[in-house]
Amino acid sequence: MQVRTAASEDSPAIRDVARRSLQASYSLGPQAITTAVSGWYDEDALDETIDDDDRLVLVAERDGQVVGFAESERSGDGGTATLLWLHVDPAYRGRGVASALFDRTHDRLTASGVDRVAGRVLEDNADGNEFYEAQGFERVGRDEVEIAGETRVENVYAEGEAGGLQSIRASDGDTVYVDESDWDEGSSGKFYAVYADEDATEHYGYFCANCNRLANAMDAMGRIECDSCGNARKATRWDAAYL
Secondary structure: OEEEEOOHHHHHHHHHHHHHHHHHHOOOOHHHHHHHHHHHHOHHHHHHHHHOOOEEEEEEEEOOEEEEEEEEEEOOOOOEEEEEEEEEOHHHOOOOHHHHHHHHHHHHHHHOOOOEEEEEEEOOOHHHHHHHHHOOEEEEEEEEEEEOOEEEEEEEEEEOOOOOOEEEEOOOOOEEEEEEEEEEEOOOEEEEEEEOOOOOOOEEEEEEOOOOEEEOOOOOOOOEEOOOOOOEEOOOOOOHHHO
16 A cells, blocks of 8 residues: 555545545535535645645555545644544545554654644544544544534544643744643633743643644633634633622
8 A cells, every 4th residue: 555645636536535435434415525525625626735835635545546545734833733634435444544644644744843733523423533542642622614514513632642741833933832731621622731941830821722723821810712713711710800
């Protein structure tokens, strides 16, 4: 089996794999699947994705046939990336295709400077959720995605840590450190404490696990809100002026 970067001519095969995979794994109607696949992976859309430096599409081939693909995206701060879709033709599942795509995607993203990899999978895809758990990822949030006019719930997974702090790059290029042992529950996912130093002495802000981006700092009343996805933690205390 060969795993390589997708090319424009792979568009028909990618659409076919996506259609078969969605039919087998999701409770989506035929029209919704056709509309979604055509919009995401026609020739122009795939060309645009391939040309985007922050996107990565890999395909898996067996005997010259595309049997799976993975699509991922780096976030705005450059230090994190999310595996958006990982599709395998149902006829080739159980043969290591998904694992090969996942491993190669992870390697490519890490080699490009990504410090943290997350994954998204629709909630009703039991096999997909189990796959991320098998990779050592843990569910850290939930989000909603619109597919062909239908709103679906997505689970967000992130790499589990053996301990210590996870370094990521902030938008200003500085390295900051996420403490995954120190977190607050938000409306859609966890907020992890972020520090400016490895000794965790200087608080920097928060990391939103729902969208894999650094979030706004907590205000005086204990509110945390991510301006990227809207994940929010309610205030934990009230200012005396309101009592």
